[in-house]
Amino acid sequence: xxxxxxxxxxxxxxxxxxxxxxxxxxxxxxxxxxxxxxxxxxxxxxxxxxxxxxxxxxxxxxxxxxxxxxxxxxxxxxxxxxxxxxxxxxxxx
Numbered sequence: 001x002x003x004x005x006x007x008x009x010x011x012x013x014x015x016x017x018x019x020x021x022x023x024x025x026x027x028x029x030x031x032x033x034x035x036x037x038x039x040x041x042x043x044x045x046x047x048x049x050x051x052x053x054x055x056x057x058x059x060x061x062x063x064x065x066x067x068x069x070x071x072x073x074x075x076x077x078x079x080x081x082x083x084x085x086x087x088x089x090x091x092x093x
Contacts, residue, residue, distance in 0.1 A: 014056055016049045018042070019064040028052070050074055 015031040021038065026045035028037045030052070039045040046063055053059035053076040063072040 014053070014059045016053055016059060016061045017064065018045045018049045018061065020066050046072075050076075 017027075017029045017031070019027050019029065020042075021027045024040065026039045026042050028039070028045050028049045037045075037048060039048065042063075046061075049061045049063075053061050053074065057076045058078040059076045061072075061074040061076075062070050063074075065071040
C-alpha cells in the first residue's frame, strides 16, 4: 500500500542479535547501531540482550549458535506494562 506510513510517535520495532565470536566470546548487536557489546559466555550475552529488549520495546532478540543457525527468538511487544516477560517462540541450544 503506497503512501501508508506509521503514525507520528509510533515506536519502531528493533532487532537484537546474540552471536558467537572468536575465542569463546559472544556479541550482542542492535540492528542499526555500530556499537556492539561482548561477553565471555552465552548466558550473560542473552541476559543482557533480553533485558535491553524489555526496556526498549517493541523488540525481538535472535540468538545464533556456533553453527550460525538461529537457536532462539524472544519477542518483547510494545506495552505499557513493562514488567511483562518476553515470549520464547523457539528454543534449544
